[in-house]
Amino acid sequence: MKRHKKLLLNLVFAAVILAAAAALLLVRRAGQTGAPLCAELIYGDANTKLIFPLETDADYDVDTGYLTVHIRIQNGAARFVDSPCPDHVCESFGWLSEEDQTATCLPARAVLTILPTT
Structure with missing residues (x-):
């Protein structure tokens, strides 16, 4: 049971980090004009x-x-x-x-x- 909670906590942590990285990438791309x-x-x-x-x-x-x-x-x-x-x-x-x-x-x-x- 303890092992499953720790695994679930690690998965949630990884998901949060990936979501934050994706958000930063989107913000950076939105700031670019796309002009030559x-x-x-x-x-x-x-x-x-x-x-x-x-x-x-x-x-x-x-x-x-x-x-x-x-x-x-x-x-x-x-x-x-x-x-x-x-x-x-x-x-x-x-x-x-x-x-x-x-x-x-x-x-x-x-x-x-x-x-x-x-």
Whole structure:
């Protein structure tokens, strides 16, 4: 009898955890716009903005006033590549392909963010 109560309690606990995870997934998906995504680069002291569509593979070289950053768009994702900065941390962010993902190159004063196309 004790064993059955413990098993039932474990099953109820697992069901609650799974329901909570499903609810969080639904809330996250509801917050996404479903619009096509683009990469936005904000750089320099004037916070200049450039928009790159993710539908077309391309490489971009952007002079930020401090360094020239190299952005690659490929297969619906964007990233910093071949960074001229001393530590290359921006390259380690990898491929960004989901809304609100961000990579930053501090020496170049550049921020790359994935956003819905407006």
